Amino acid sequence: MAFLHFSLVLLLSLLCVDAAIFTLQNSCNKTIWPGILSGGGHPLLGNGGLELKPREYINLNAPTGWSGRFWARDGCMFDDSGKGKCATGDCGNALQCNGAGGEPPVSLAEFTLDSPMDFYDVSLVDGYNLPVSIIPSGGFGKCSSVRCVSDLNLKCPESLQVKGADSEVVGCKSACLAFQKPEYCCSGEFNDPKICKPTNYSKIFKKACPTSYSYPYDDATSTFTCQEANYLISFC
Numbered sequence: 001m002a003f004l005h006f007s008l009v010l011l012l013s014l015l016c017v018d019a020a021i022f023t024l025q026n027s028c029n030k031t032i033w034p035g036i037l038s039g040g041g042h043p044l045l046g047n048g049g050l051e052l053k054p055r056e057y058i059n060l061n062a063p064t065g066w067s068g069r070f071w072a073r074d075g076c077m078f079d080d081s082g083k084g085k086c087a088t089g090d091c092g093n094a095l096q097c098n099g100a101g102g103e104p105p106v107s108l109a110e111f112t113l114d115s116p117m118d119f120y121d122v123s124l125v126d127g128y129n130l131p132v133s134i135i136p137s138g139g140f141g142k143c144s145s146v147r148c149v150s151d152l153n154l155k156c157p158e159s160l161q162v163k164g165a166d167s168e169v170v171g172c173k174s175a176c177l178a179f180q181k182p183e184y185c186c187s188g189e190f191n192d193p194k195i196c197k198p199t200n201y202s203k204i205f206k207k208a209c210p211t212s213y214s215y216p217y218d219d220a221t222s223t224f225t226c227q228e229a230n231y232l233i234s235f236c
């Protein structure tokens, strides 16, 4: 009986422990430092942040029901103790984000697994810093790839630009982030999908990345589902 019970537990854990494998890939021509934030109570993946040189990748196992987000930091300088700063996407001046989110503007790859399907999207609601794609494999359902590969920094209106040390554009704020107005953030009296509509600013993001969130109520063309898949998250 004890053996049967043990086998059952083992079988269940084999079936359930790794709900999905996330592969983070650096397809950029420069080193990036992906950051990872887990949703309420879910385990930290990859210590919350790591370095990837060009063409490097890493596999991360996420348990059943995991939710969270991935983004890329670039232009980082960390010391031996893992303290330092980045040009974009900083999370509390540390290599391992440890529960801190990425400072916007950052392009986000967002996931909620097994709810009861996997839901995923690329969000530019708080802005953009680097191209990002989500490519599911081995799942069933619609399982569309989401590719935001356009360099939005080159198309960013002046009033939304974030500039780096040598005054190149390293990020593009959303209008909500830049101007903090209800009509851009869908807050206050605009907190209603029937009232909060695309704006001249969000349309720039939507044109560059048609399957990414360009404003908070952009769900119809920006949310995707799949079941029992693994996911490649490719930056650039």
Ligand SMILES: *[C@@H]1O[C@H](CO)[C@@H](O)[C@H](O)[C@H]1NC(C)=O
Pocket: 027, 028, 029, 236
């Ligand atoms: C990386 O560099 C190569 C060669 O210079 C170039 O062809 C390619 O487009 C670059 N890729 C990116 C993502 O910038």
Ligand SMILES: *[C@@H]1O[C@H](CO)[C@@H](O)[C@H](O)[C@H]1NC(C)=O
Pocket: 157, 200, 201
């Ligand atoms: C968007 O519209 C606002 C208000 O009409 C205007 O002030 C702003 O210059 C426009 N921006 C762009 C990038 O078109």
